[in-house]
Amino acid sequence: MIKVANLKKAFGSHKVLNGINVEVQAQEVVVVIGPSGSGKSTFLRCINLLETITDGHVLIEDIDITDKDSDINKVREEVGMVFQHFNLFPHKTVLENIMLAPLKVRGIPEQQAREKGMELLKKVGLEDKAKAYPDSLSGGQKQRVAIARALAMEPKIMLFDEPTSASIRKWSGKY
Numbered sequence: 001m002i003k004v005a006n007l008k009k010a011f012g013s014h015k016v017l018n019g020i021n022v023e024v025q026a027q028e029v030v031v032v033i034g035p036s037g038s039g040k041s042t043f044l045r046c047i048n049l050l051e052t053i054t055d056g057h058v059l060i061e062d063i064d065i066t067d068k069d070s071d072i073n074k075v076r077e078e079v080g081m082v083f084q085h086f087n088l089f090p091h092k093t094v095l096e097n098i099m100l101a102p103l104k105v106r107g108i109p110e111q112q113a114r115e116k117g118m119e120l121l122k123k124v125g126l127e128d129k130a131k132a133y134p135d136s137l138s139g140g141q142k143q144r145v146a147i148a149r150a151l152a153m154e155p156k157i158m159l160f161d162e163p164t165s166a167s168i169r170k171w172s173g174k175y
């Protein structure tokens with residue numbers, strides 16, 4: 001569960017988030033819509049502390065991630081994020097992009113990470129792109145790799161920054 005209480009975020013004097021309160025339950029799919037520049041990405045980035053929060057609280061599975069004593073890296077392991085520009089590592093192949101976090105963060109054996117990576121690529125219909133580099137992919141293909149990469153960590157929570165409806169359906173229906 002995600003609980004956001006009185007969340008405020010300002011960049012200098014520019015107040016972007018002015019006291020957001022929301023609760024998202026397990027299995028719930030929530031879409032945040034609003035004009036360009038209204039703060040949607042900032043809101044998502046606050047949920048896993050990619051931005052420093054000006055005021056308020058964010059609780060993930062009852063852990064207050066705004067509490068300085070919380071282990072934010074532990075919490076982040078459970079929160080998958082598909083970035084607006086996908087943020088794939090350009091010097092790594094598609095499969096290497098997907099294997100990286102399970103290997104480095106979860107410490108799972110290479111063969112297992114490879115098998116899991118291929119399984120996820122199959123699910124998103126990109127098995128044949130395992131050895132390709134991100135630059136050679138279309139926008140939609142990059143997005144599917146970014147989804148597979150986030151899912152490889154088996155997160156409890158997935159955040160999509162500017163998703164297509166197709167990616168929401170894939171996540172909410174299949175996984």
Ligand SMILES: Nc1ncnc2c1ncn2[C@@H]1O[C@H](COP(=O)(O)OP(=O)(O)OP(=O)(O)O)[C@@H](O)[C@H]1O
Pocket residue numbers: 011014016034035036037038039040041042043162
């Ligand atoms: N690092 C930053 N420093 C200063 N201002 C920022 C920073 N990041 C975002 N902003 C400002 O905060 C506001 C909200 O930006 P944000 O990216 O959250 O909007 P958005 O709703 O996701 O927009 P879009 O739909 O165009 O992606 C914008 O005015 C933006 O210029």
